[in-house]
Amino acid sequence: MQIKDFRVDHRLKELTEHRTVLLPIACYETTISKNINGFIPLHWHDELQFVVVIKGEATFQINDECVVIRESEGLFINSGCVHMAKDMNDSGCVYICLNVSPSFVLAQELYPTLVAPFIQATNIPYLHLVTTERWAENIVKSIIEINQIIKQKSPYYEIDISIHLTLIWKNLIINGVTLEYEQTEMRKNERMKQMLNWIHHHYAEKIFLNDIARAGQLSRSECCRYFKRLVMKTPLEYVTDYRIQKSLLLLQQSDLTVTEVAYQVGFNSTSYFIDKFRKVMNMTPLAYKKMIV
CATH class of the missing domain: 2.60.120.280 (Regulatory protein AraC)
Known part of the structure; x- marks a missing residue:
């Protein structure tokens, strides 16, 4: 059975239980x-x-x-x-x-x-x-x-x-790969997860670059380099895209308006939300809502 909408926690860790009845x-x-x-x-x-x-x-x-x-x-x-x-x-x-x-x-x-x-x-x-x-x-x-x-x-x-x-x-x-244990790489991965975790926990709030950098214990410039390296986006571009992702489920609830969804996922302007949503999804939030609901 395909998982069409697997859930992740604020750390981006998938919450799906990967197991059959008897086996993990x-x-x-x-x-x-x-x-x-x-x-x-x-x-x-x-x-x-x-x-x-x-x-x-x-x-x-x-x-x-x-x-x-x-x-x-x-x-x-x-x-x-x-x-x-x-x-x-x-x-x-x-x-x-x-x-x-x-x-x-x-x-x-x-x-x-x-x-x-x-x-x-x-x-x-x-x-x-x-x-x-x-x-x-x-x-x-x-x-x-x-x-x-x-x-x-x-x-x-x-x-x-x-x-x-x-x-x-x-x-x-047995494929012959020599195992390596690089402490610097371990720290980079951990800091990146810390920053992603912070965003996924605070995405509905007003977020500044300094906040994200602080979560990873990095300077602003280093924070930007980390994001460009991992997600090919700036930290704030990633925040916007993540908010769009979170809006998809809310738009499927018939009792929520587009404006209500925009504010719940952290946008402080409905028009800005519509513009960003259109660029990511190639349709407006209202068109998406009508298609899904």
């Missing part, structure tokens, strides 16, 4: 354009994420890096990494998304030596799974197989899933 995993097919935003917005979670594109192509951003994933290719996104996805060229991109708790990948006795070092490494926010590489091809095949196993739910299917997860992880850690 979730596997589903996602059509990017069917998300309420028309794309998968910036978020993060503790679970490891594996993706296989089965139709079209998409651009994934992981931390400050972007990678294009085409049909039949895959992607591994490490635990705690901020990421988002957008369809490319209106391709109708559909991908299998497998989220799994790091603690479930291998037996707990193996976790300290074979899992923890990998998810803590700062040089592996993601891995592009190109099937010309045997190890990557094996991972892609296992992700597709897990998706089928969950759909069919044959007797003891949980054991089959566990076997494939073990194979996925074995192929992932």
Whole structure:
């Protein structure tokens, strides 16, 4: 089942519970354009994420890096990494998304030596799974197989899933990447999350650049560099876009006017809200409201 409007908390951490009834995993097919935003917005979670594109192509951003994933290719996104996805060229991109708790990948006795070092490494926010590489091809095949196993739910299917997860992880850690642990990079990621957390908690209030910089314990210029690096926008441009995202759900409530929604998400001018909304959504808030409600 696709998650069209997954919830995140004020820290941008996804609140969706990634699990089946018995297992700490979730596997589903996602059509990017069917998300309420028309794309998968910036978020993060503790679970490891594996993706296989089965139709079209998409651009994934992981931390400050972007990678294009085409049909039949895959992607591994490490635990705690901020990421988002957008369809490319209106391709109708559909991908299998497998989220799994790091603690479930291998037996707990193996976790300290074979899992923890990998998810803590700062040089592996993601891995592009190109099937010309045997190890990557094996991972892609296992992700597709897990998706089928969950759909069919044959007797003891949980054991089959566990076997494939073990194979996925074995192929992932034998690809030859040398693990690195850069303290500076860890601090950058933590400061960026602190600033995003602050925005997501205070977006309905009046926000100044100084406020955001202070949340990350940075100067104004350093704050701007961090945002340009991660989200390719200024901090205040990000605030505006986030307010637009938050307005989408409110506009679906028939009892709220466009003006009421504008003020609830932090705009102090209805005309400014309409102008910014049109630039992001290619329609006015009222047109969106009529289309949805």
